[in-house]
Amino acid sequence: MREFFTLRSEERRARQLSDFDRTEIRGEIERAVDTMREAEQAGVSFVRARLARQAATQVIIAVAAAQQLASDPRREEWPNLEQAIVELSSLPGWNSQRPALALLPGSDTLTDAEFRLLADLFAYVERLVDLRSPRDFWVARWTRRVGLLLLVLGGSWFALKPPNLARGKMVTSSSICGDMPDADRGLSRLSRVVDGVRRENSHAVCTHAEKKPWITVDLGAPHSLSKIVVYPQSDGAWSNTDEPLQLRVSLDNEHFEVVGERAELFTPDFPWSLELPRTRAQYVQLLGVRRTAQKLILNEIEVYGR
Amino acid sequence: MRRFRNSPAVTAFYWLFVGLSIAVCIVLLRQHLPQYLPHDWVNAHEGDALADWKAARLYPLDVSPYKPTGLAMVGAPMGHPPTTVFWYLPMVDFAKPLAAELTSLILWFLIIPHIYMCAKVLKWPAPMAWTALLTSLIFSTSWFRYHFDVIQFSELIAFWYLLAWLFLRSGRDSLAGICIGLAATIKFFPGAMILMLVVARRWRAVFWAGATFTLIAVMMTSAFGIESWREYAELQKPIVDVWYGSGQSSSISGLLNQIRSPFCESGHNPAHTSTPTLASITAALLFISALWASRRELKRARLEHGVSIDLPFALFALLSVFSNAWVWEHYYVLAIQPLFVVTTEFVRLARLAYRRWSDMETSNFKFVFQALGLVLVCAALSLVVLALSRHTWSPFWYIDVWKATQSPKFHAFAHFDLALKVVPWVVSITLCFVALRATRKFTPGS
Numbered sequence: 001m002r003e004f005f006t007l008r009s010e011e012r013r014a015r016q017l018s019d020f021d022r023t024e025i026r027g028e029i030e031r032a033v034d035t036m037r038e039a040e041q042a043g044v045s046f047v048r049a050r051l052a053r054q055a056a057t058q059v060i061i062a063v064a065a066a067q068q069l070a071s072d073p074r075r076e077e078w079p080n081l082e083q084a085i086v087e088l089s090s091l092p093g094w095n096s097q098r099p100a101l102a103l104l105p106g107s108d109t110l111t112d113a114e115f116r117l118l119a120d121l122f123a124y125v126e127r128l129v130d131l132r133s134p135r136d137f138w139v140a141r142w143t144r145r146v147g148l149l150l151l152v153l154g155g156s157w158f159a160l161k162p163p164n165l166a167r168g169k170m171v172t173s174s175s176i177c178g179d180m181p182d183a184d185r186g187l188s189r190l191s192r193v194v195d196g197v198r199r200e201n202s203h204a205v206c207t208h209a210e211k212k213p214w215i216t217v218d219l220g221a222p223h224s225l226s227k228i229v230v231y232p233q234s235d236g237a238w239s240n241t242d243e244p245l246q247l248r249v250s251l252d253n254e255h256f257e258v259v260g261e262r263a264e265l266f267t268p269d270f271p272w273s274l275e276l277p278r279t280r281a282q283y284v285q286l287l288g289v290r291r292t293a294q295k296l297i298l299n300e301i302e303v304y305g306r
Numbered sequence: 307m308r309r310f311r312n313s314p315a316v317t318a319f320y321w322l323f324v325g326l327s328i329a330v331c332i333v334l335l336r337q338h339l340p341q342y343l344p345h346d347w348v349n350a351h352e353g354d355a356l357a358d359w360k361a362a363r364l365y366p367l368d369v370s371p372y373k374p375t376g377l378a379m380v381g382a383p384m385g386h387p388p389t390t391v392f393w394y395l396p397m398v399d400f401a402k403p404l405a406a407e408l409t410s411l412i413l414w415f416l417i418i419p420h421i422y423m424c425a426k427v428l429k430w431p432a433p434m435a436w437t438a439l440l441t442s443l444i445f446s447t448s449w450f451r452y453h454f455d456v457i458q459f460s461e462l463i464a465f466w467y468l469l470a471w472l473f474l475r476s477g478r479d480s481l482a483g484i485c486i487g488l489a490a491t492i493k494f495f496p497g498a499m500i501l502m503l504v505v506a507r508r509w510r511a512v513f514w515a516g517a518t519f520t521l522i523a524v525m526m527t528s529a530f531g532i533e534s535w536r537e538y539a540e541l542q543k544p545i546v547d548v549w550y551g552s553g554q555s556s557s558i559s560g561l562l563n564q565i566r567s568p569f570c571e572s573g574h575n576p577a578h579t580s581t582p583t584l585a586s587i588t589a590a591l592l593f594i595s596a597l598w599a600s601r602r603e604l605k606r607a608r609l610e611h612g613v614s615i616d617l618p619f620a621l622f623a624l625l626s627v628f629s630n631a632w633v634w635e636h637y638y639v640l641a642i643q644p645l646f647v648v649t650t651e652f653v654r655l656a657r658l659a660y661r662r663w664s665d666m667e668t669s670n671f672k673f674v675f676q677a678l679g680l681v682l683v684c685a686a687l688s689l690v691v692l693a694l695s696r697h698t699w700s701p702f703w704y705i706d707v708w709k710a711t712q713s714p715k716f717h718a719f720a721h722f723d724l725a726l727k728v729v730p731w732v733v734s735i736t737l738c739f740v741a742l743r744a745t746r747k748f749t750p751g752s
Contacts, residue, residue: 023665033310123311135664181340201341201451234697237706265707269719 005144011137014130016070025066026131032058036122045109052118053104059125060084066129091128097121162226166194166284166303170218177206177295190215198300199268203233206297207288213296216285217303222251225279225305228260230272230286233297241266241297244289247274249281256285268299276305324432327439334442341451345410347403355394355457357382359405362394370530372537385545388526388534389491389519393459410454413461417441417450417639420465424646427472428616444639448697453636463489463496464639470499471619471643474511475612483511487518498593498626502618505597506604546631550582553701555632556727558592559585569724570705570717582631589629592735596621599742617651617745620644621738628731635698641730645690648734651741652683658748683740686733693726701727 003009017025032055039051064084068075079087085101088094100121103114110118132140171190181204183189192204194217207213232241244263248256260274284303288294312320350356360380361371370376371384371391397405421440425433444450453460466489473482486503489496497519503511527534550559553569562585600618607615620643627633627640659680663673697703704720707713 019666036310119310123309126309133664133666135666139664197337201338201448235699237703237710242710265711265716267704267707267716270715 005141005148007137007141010130011132011134014132014137015134017066017131018069018073019133021066021069021073022131022133025062025069025129028062028065029059029126029129029131032056032062032122033126036119039115040119048115049108049110052110052115052122053106056100056104056118056122056125057081059122060088063125063129064088066131088125088128093124097124162304162306164196164302165219165223165225165305166217166301167196169194169220171205171215172218173205173207173215173296174213175208175210177208177297180206193217193298193301196300198231198271199234200299202235203297204299206233207295209293209295211291211293213288213294214285215296215298215301216253216283217301218253219282219284219303222280222282223303223305225249225276225281225284225303227276227302227304228274228284229300229302229304230266230274231268231299231301232266232271234268234299236297238265238267241272243294245272245296246287246289247272248285248287249276249279250283250285251281253283256283257281261289320432324435327432327435331438331442334446338442338446338451342414342445342454345407345454347406350402350406350410351456353382353456354385355409355459356402356406357384358386358390359394359397359402359409361391363398365391365395365526365529366398368529370534370537372530372534372541377541383545384538384541386492387494387538388530389522390459390493391530392491392522392526393462406457410457413457413459414454416461416465417444420461420468420639420642423468423472424643427475428646428650430646430650447638447694448699449635449638449694452634452698453639456636458634458636459492460636461639463492464642466492467496467499467623467640468643470511471615471623474508474607474615474619477612479508479511480514482508483514483516484518486511487515487522490515490519491522493630495626495630498629499622501593501597502600502604502622505601506608506615506618508608549632552632553724554634554698554727556635556731557585557630557633558588558628559631560633561728562588564724568721569701570708570720585629589625592625592629595739596625599739602746603742616647617738617742620647621735621742624731624735624738628735633731635727638694638730641734644734644738645687645730648737648741649687651745652680652737655741655744655748656680679744683737686737689726690730690733693729696723696726 014022035051035055035058039048039055042048042051061078061081061084064087065078067087068079081104097120100117103110103118168191171188171193173190176189180189181192181200181202183192183195190205192200193215195204197204205215207215228247230245230247232238242263242265244261246258247260247262248258250256257279259276259279260272262272266272284301286296286298286301288296352360357380360382361376361384364371364376364379369379371380372388377384394405397408400408418437418441421444422433422437425436425440430436466485470482470485470489473479473485483503486496486499489499500512500515503515549555551563551567551572552560553564553572554560555563559582596618600621603614603618607613607618623640624644627637659668659673659676662668663670663676668676701720701724704716704723708716708720
């Protein structure tokens with residue numbers, strides 16, 4: 001675990017190569033990768049075979065050179081293919097690559113199975129050498145540490161933030177208007193007002209124009225409420241929301257207590273957010289209180305608490 | 307280091323991304339597709355592309371839609387040139403609902419290959435997943451729904467741009483020229499791309515663009531008469547009077563109009579307020595700067611490396627739109643390819659900067675400076691995403707809210723919201739200039 005965050009032993013191994021050698025070998029391997037990718041895409045089979053052999057040879061020599069330079073930094077000559085194979089033959093897993101090595105000297109075309117063998121050899125060999133620089137290790141170390149910290153902080157925030165108690169709960173209303181959109185998966189149409197979507201294409205629910213229209217959310221059980229947020233429709237000048245509205249709460253759906261009143265406009269970007277002083281309730285109701293007929297058109301009602 | 311085969315961790319992230327993209331795509335499509343289909347094609351909007359369909363029905367009768375008789379038969383102002391009508395000639399025998407549905411659905415589906423080809427050609431990992439993700443995100447925007455509802459041609463123009471770019475990249479200049487020529491027959495602004503082709507000395511592309519446009523223009527003129535062009539020009543005056551000063555327009559002139567006469571004072575569609583001369587001078591300066599900034603890349607694209615055309619093409623594609631008299635929200639589809647190119651270029655530059663720092667070729671100080679630049683680029687791209695996700699009419703609603711409440715909060719927000727309309731163009735153009743400069747600095751041989 002400690003090694004995961006410090007990467008000390010990996011870095012010690014990688015530091016056996018000088019910066020110059022590392023850059024040179026990396027360049028060679030990246031050229032080999034390009035050649036191998038070209039081979040993968042080559043349509044003509046003899047071109048594919050030639051490119052695949054060339055790439056595999058290139059990568060074996062480069063990796064063997066890296067091994068030799070790690071043990072003897074003053075070495076100047078790179079090995080040839082035979083020397084490179086000998087150099088790498090003591091590594092774990094090398095024996096399983098022998099069928100692919102047998103394909104290297106030929107010049108005839110490769111079947112798909114043979115090409116896959118060479119590609120597997122290529123992928124195996126290029127992983128034998130670690131070409132990360134000290135700065136790469138520094139970045140890797142801190143990425144892991146900061147990543148873990150963010151994961152812990154994000155997880156804590158997610159676990160501790162007050163949940164939206166209204167999400168997915170039962171909703172009733174005084175009426176349902178004609179142009180109300182359908183709900184997903186056969187849910188009640190009114191459930192759209194507690195589906196977590198604050199920005200609808202137009203609106204989630206609406207009532208007919210009537211006196212004292214209401215929409216009530218049943219939280220399922222009594223809760224200690226701390227905040228209620230109401231998001232109006234997103235497709236208009238919000239003329240409906242400038243009308244007097246009341247937010248009421250109740251424990252039995254019969255005796256309601258008014259916790260907030262609003263006559264000013266609010267919008268999806270500036271919703272009606274009402275902080276509550278530790279209020280216990282099971283039902284939250286939005287009520288239109290104009291003396292003449294009015295309509296409720298909403299996107300979402302959120303209720304926070306424990 | 308780039309590897310031939312990814313490590314298990316990278317492969318896991320790859321499949322996680324693919325899975326998440328598909329999940330987001332399904333959720334968004336479920337939520338937004340009902341806004342598109344089923345659609346009332348019988349009562350489809352007739353003011354835009356369908357006006358050209360009505361005009362095309364006059365083609366076999368040799369009646370010009372720009373004369374009073376033709377105009378009466380079309381029943382809508384003809385804001386598009388005679389060559390636009392060409393695109394509806396295959397549909398003259400169709401009834402309105404079929405013509406409307408075909409046009410809308412063809413343009414609707416073009417967005418899918420449009421995004422896929424951008425991701426594929428620029429070698430983004432998992433191009434199919436990117437296509438699913440970005441297509442569903444675009445489907446969920448209000449400006450794309452607007453494109454669909456009013457039945458507009460912007461996606462078709464964007465698709466011709468895309469093909470022209472691909473052909474120029476691979477050195478097939480004649481085909482690229484034909485694509486630019488076809489795009490210019492729909493609306494005139496793609497003609498500005500010819501300027502780039504001239505400076506790049508892609509003469510075959512210039513020739514074929516001109517030839518294609520001329521051929522279609524001659525074909526349409528043979529039926530509508532040579533005077534149809536003059537009549538078309540005359541018909542533009544009342545249209546310009548209504549729309550040139552619109553707060554909705556995010557062109558250079560739209561921007562200047564808003565500076566001179568803000569929409570909170572003048573309303574949605576005031577008579578035009580800024581002199582077109584100022585807009586023309588600004589556009590000319592931008593084009594000259596673009597030519598200067600991209601000269602090396604254009605030369606390199608012609609002589610050595612076809613893909614060097616990417617940034618200059620993206621820049622000129624954006625400028626051709628931004629310098630148009632007006633730019634509506636559905637024109638955003640024309641910013642898709644440039645945004646792909648710019649993002650790809652900055653990712654490449656970021657990798658290059660990191661590699662140089664990691665190989666001890668640059669100091670920590672220089673690297674921090676470069677990283678800060680990259681953070682700015684990310685912030686700019688995030689602003690573009692925010693701008694694209696806003697509702698088309700939101701600034702105008704907020705002005706109504708401000709008028710009703712007199713709250714300065716809503717006034718400021720309405721202006722911010724309207725300013726966001728210009729952001730995709732201004733930011734993308736700026737990023738193209740920055741990327742061209744940074745590319746030159748990072749790759750001295752270019």
